[in-house]
Amino acid sequence: MNRLLDHLHRSGERIAVHTDSQHLSYVDLAARVQTAASTYGDGRRLVLLETRNDVATLVHYLGALAGGHVVLPVPAGRDHTAVLQTYDPDIAVSDGEVHHRHDTAAHRLHPDLAMLLSTSGSTGSPKLVRLSYTNLLSNAHAISDYLTITENDVAATTLPMSYCYGLSVVNSHLLSGAGLLLTDLSVTDERFWESFRHHRATSFAGVPYTFELLERLEFDRLDLPDLRYITQAGGRMAPERVRRFAEYADAARWQLFVMYGATEATARMAYLAPELALTRPAAIGTPIPGGAFTVDPLPEGTDDTVGELVYRGPNVMLGYARGPADLALGKTVDALHTGDLARRAPDGLYEIVGRTSRFVKMYGLRIDLQRVETALSAAGISAFCADAEDRLVVAARTQEVGGVQQIAAEAAGVPASAVCAVAVDELPLLTSGKPDYPAVRALARAPSQSSATTVRDLFADVLQLGATGIDPDASFVDLGGNSLTYVTTSVRLERVLGRLPADWPQRPVRDLEAMEKPARSRRSWAATMETSVALRAAAIVLIVGSHAELFELWGGAHILLGIAGYNFGRFCLTRRPRTDRVRHLRNTIGWIAVPSVLWVALTLLLTDHYTWTNLLLANKILGPHDSMTAGRLWFVEVLVWTLVALALVFWSPAMDRVERQRPFALAVVFLVVGLALRYDALSLDMGRDAWFTMLAFWFFAIGWAASKATTPLQRVLLTAVLAVALHGYFDSLTRELLVFGGLALVMWLPTIRCPAALTAAAGVLAEASLYTYLVHYQVYALFPGDPLIGVLASLAVGILLTQLVTVARHRLRVRRTERRRTLTPAPR
Structure with a gap:
């Protein structure tokens, strides 16, 4: 406890934490941390901490570490049944409240064990990464070193503290005596940028999807006078986007750090120096200070320059935990076999060229597709899994695609809306009898009006976005919805929710998802319509x-x-x-x-x-x-x-x-x-x-x-x-x-509130109102003396044109997606 508290005290009256309502100096933070540590009781405890980007979470995180306890951070508001049942933590902290689940410590904890984090590939499962104090400190020192973090820096928390990347931002800045701007606001929220400017923040971190949102915001036009650098990790970002943001950085005089890492390495293993982002955007760079890479040759490789990337360094985990007995283990891993195929270029930079196994990166998670197929097989479902456009595609020999979607989502640790489940009569096979995964990918299509059964799928369909291209904290308006798309959305959303809230266009997707009704409960004679x-x-x-x-x-x-x-x-x-x-x-x-x-x-x-x-x-x-x-x-x-x-x-x-x-x-x-x-x-x-x-x-x-x-x-x-x-x-x-x-x-x-059939008809007419208005003068004139047929024909032509335009937009998006997929190198 003394070492961490002494470090906080040494930073004195410098501001450690900024929020919209308060500022905490390092001395104030140390006092709160000491108070929190005293609430955990005697002996080393396993502390499950529900995290938000707020002061209470930060204080209890540091308090648990200062007291020598083992911290298990999990995202607030999620189902943690599997972890609770498997590890039975001594203490659970939620919304700043400490709940003692055992009077005395229930587990043998290794002296080096400091933290347990969900693995990249098993979110939602009991498999955890065991991290030591040395792991945490060495990685924080290395990050602070290559980012040159100083006491004048202030980092905005754009990622959750339960995620190794988000937590590494917290650790590296507090270690350096720098400041944190604690916020749960999305980068799509203007209040985030107002707070960023007000508190003179100097950096923030993002996963690839964050940068997609930044492009939509025309980030290069934002006025951020104190921005010093941005970091990117959590998955491979397209080289053209890396180059584009490097150009923004060069023009505005800030820096872009592209990084490569894994939870098993306490977050970071490599970084690409900012000056190389323009010329080498596809590279992962060089190892972080204190770390080293080797490229192990493949048993049957034809290219002797390519092999599996292996990392060694003091930040490599102690090992995995699959149950409480593993918490007593010491270090069982010396090197981290990443599963990535890589080469070392002549200029010394490392490049990822593929995968040794069927892993994909989604939502910042590394997902084992074979594990998903095994989970489905255990449920009696024959299926093949592939990835397409940042979605998990499942071809299954069953008609219960809803159950397939749920099982696959739970096995992968992603939202159900990120899974496209397709029923097939026969699983696609190559002539050799092996699975035809390209054919599985080809089954991925944007959900049709009849198949969009979730809020996220519905928004993806109407707004022409990928289901995983939807920020759960963004609203319909934030995602680009307008007066021309809200008609279709409102009618279909009513079917998904059962009842349409008046302010739905401004509500975050997350809130609307919480209102989703089971499919059977949506059938009603009446419906809500705007x-x-x-x-x-x-x-x-x-x-x-x-x-x-x-x-x-x-x-x-x-x-x-x-x-x-x-x-x-x-x-x-x-x-x-x-x-x-x-x-x-x-x-x-x-x-x-x-x-x-x-x-x-x-x-x-x-x-x-x-x-x-x-x-x-x-x-x-x-x-x-x-x-x-x-x-x-x-x-x-x-x-x-x-x-x-x-x-x-x-x-x-x-x-x-x-x-x-x-x-x-x-x-x-x-x-x-x-x-x-x-x-x-x-x-x-x-x-x-x-x-x-x-x-x-x-x-x-x-x-x-x-x-x-x-x-x-x-x-x-x-x-x-x-x-x-x-x-x-x-x-x-x-x-x-x-x-x-x-x-x-x-x-x-x-x-x-009106009959459901009338709601559907009104939605179709309203959506087609522009095209109907344009064409009706010419259409009804074709039926002189029969105005009723002229009116019906005008409405029908308007509806038909609207549908044709919608289909054309969808096909254009599919072609663009397929073209991007063809041109995009293998993920790292």
């Missing part, structure tokens, strides 16, 4: 039916304009960084404008319905104004140019800050501007026809304001404004009441 989805469906039917003269109920386009504003507030003005907001807006504009222009161009070739100004979506601005058909696309024109103008407005950092600080107030300001145009405050006297141009902006603005209204008083105010502004706007009281009812429903009733 009011905005129902209104989009109803509005497009009203628009098409009125234009085809099946009936006369006008006002659908103005309802759609209000809903567009509502979705703008929800999906564009999020907590994401400014550049991400603008990029989101740009993409939304593209998904509306490009199909519109393409349809106009096609129509120009076949009819005289449109003019060249329609190609610019500017007929209402440029004319001609005397055509019976040229003004048909007024709704699309108003929407596109409104979004273009707002994209320019929110490109301004000042406007972006104002909106974040006063979201409702700013929306009301724009509503006032819209109402000034509606009441012709500038005396432009443009007449009623102008109310079907940009002067209809106030409908968009009131929908925007509704999305930011958080109190009943704000909603009452908007409802009153809506009623007053609509009075006399149209020539028809029916039209005014229709629009008022629709927009008031959005303000006061975000979701509705």
